[in-house]
Amino acid sequence: MRGTVPRVPTGIVAPVTIDSDLIPVTLRWAVRLVRGEAVAVGLVAAWLVWADLTATTTDLPSALLVTAFALGVAAALWALGGALLRRRAAARAPAIVLQLMLLPIGWFMIQGGLGWLGAPLIALGLGVTWLLVSPPTTRAFGLR
Template identity: 85%
Template sequence: MTIDPALAPVTLRWAVRLLWGQAVAVGLVAAWLVFADLTAEATDLTSALMVTAFAIGVAVALWALGNALSRRRAGARAPAIVLQLMLLPIGWFMIQGGLGWLGVPLIALGVGVTWLLVSPPTTRALGFE
């Protein structure tokens, strides 16, 4: 049962939307990885399948955490924050590798969603205060 979104603070609603958006984006990457796994001529099959499984798992986790937070399940906040903080080193290494156009937005997204999740209105809505 989802709680009326009109009663949820805007910070929590945006955090949920961004988690769902990330889930869709990672899901698309996972679909591309499945295609690449099926069409590759020479590959390390075990590594390819593990990377694909990891991407699928992250997509499912992001979607599930978004659903849990939309239902105001306080226990979903910490894992969601951990996944957002994982974007910081990923973005940093992208910047170091010359992909600043992608790394900077990833860092901003991780910091932004983390801020939404720890902001006072979200904290109150999840029952931490």
């Protein structure tokens, strides 16, 4: 009959289960928005590739440089989103820097008459930055 009776835990400490979902809502939304930005910049990069291939006259080196830059930014945003999802604290600062870069871009869009696009970009940059520095996200990275 050995092994048929369940063992009773001994001691004064009860077994503890670890919650596998330690990602707070603020961090999940930050990752979603950063990955959404990556998709948006990727679509712009795809349009740039199409424009490079179909243009009749162009400065090819400049066109390829702009296209490569857009592809690089899309890849960087996607990679940062993955690193944030894995709670890598080193990914937070570059993600914040990229979000803060949206502020002057949005400002100059507003100055150029594209307020309908510039204002949401500023709001997006500030919103994701706030999500990344919020207390639940900071605790998830183990920084406080």
